[in-house]
Amino acid sequence: MKKISTLAFCLFAMPAAWAGSEDTYAEFKAMMDRSFKTTGIAAKHRMYQLDFQKACSQDKQPAKAEMARIEAEQLKTIRYPADGKYFGNWKEGEKIAVSGRGLTWTDKTPHDNGGGCYNCHQMSHHEVSYGTIGPSLLEYGKLRGNADDVVRYTWGKIYNAKAFNACSNMPRNGDAEILTEQQIKDLMAFLFDPASPVNKK
């Protein structure tokens, strides 16, 4: 739970571009504060925003400079694999991509999560039940190759998508401790291995 220390506890500060009155925003925060409760692993403090979450909580994206500032900050959170090995087992990776479980108040532990990748991405040739919030990743490795920069970028994107798009809809799987380093390696293998159904019909 290292993230708690970086939580923005400025309950009553307004997002920069907020156009309404300060009173309304203070009232809103008070309303949110009294409307939620801790249930199971879903603690009440989840309702307090990180700075970038706050900046991304409007119908329009923040200004370009603000986006760039957030991305630079998020980029610093990315931990590349300590042993320099980026690829695990694609079969495990597939299971992680399929599983959307984890981190709800009906889950017992915060440590056994899926990636929920299929909720948002088309990925393999054989799985037809996929979401469309993110782009298709079909034939990801086949189309992009496995040059170092592609591999590093993909690791980074999975670890912290906000480093490349400040207000991305994609979760920060590594930074927010949704997935472990090993799980990210398995997902990398799933995306890049020529034998994985992402790349092979």
Add this chain to the structure above:
Amino acid sequence: MVNPQKSIRLALLAGLAVVPLAQAGDELLDGINAYREALADGNPSELVAAEGEELWKMPRGPKNASLEQCDLGLGPGVIKGASAQLPRFFKDTGKVQDLETRLMTCMETLQGIDPQAVVKAGWLKGEKEKMAALVAYVVTASNGHKIRIDMRPPEMKKMYEMGKLAFYYRTGPMDFSCATCHGDQGKRIRMQELPDLRTQAGAASGWGSWPAYRVSNGQFWTMQHRLNDCFRQQRTAEPIYGSDATIALSVYLAATANGGKVVTPGIKR
């Protein structure tokens, strides 16, 4: 009291098995849509609504009174069209209320039932099961009506503003807001189509078709139940039943849907 939810469930699951699960995507969606149409003739919510009608007329609680004098905004006892105009600002409570919090007020004032008995009960258990039945009964009487939310009171304007802020409020370990899943046209999660709730058309279909009967688990869900499960998927802390954040979001959705058609109780996957 019988539990019709459980008894119809088996029959419906048998029906679901007709939809081939391993088919190509669009065919699967077509199958589900066809199945929905088939069900529309005999809405399984009817049994829940019948139970609700009984509850509405039955003397209950410490005051041993029925809910027949309950004022849902159109006068005591008027239910026709009432839920199509909720949430609304109520002068007697000084609050903006949705159908469920308004029913809690009636249960308290007319019957003497403590609202906490509803708030604290598990979904579809005890007083919440009774609430769901009452809701099914009341919303059936608004089927086909137009969504007409009275946005003139300043209290409603304020709740709308709060609801919009809540809709875009990103938080929790996955950084999601409602807009992550409902803030774009034509998106889906897995096979589930997601209405774009920022638009009139999207909100009308999303708001206007709830409360609904969910075929997948054979349960009738109220709007509070729907919102609770979306917050669960959002990985936030749990919203308190009937809390202001849930009312504010309901005002935002209903006001955005204004003018759309009510199709309640809905039938969902």
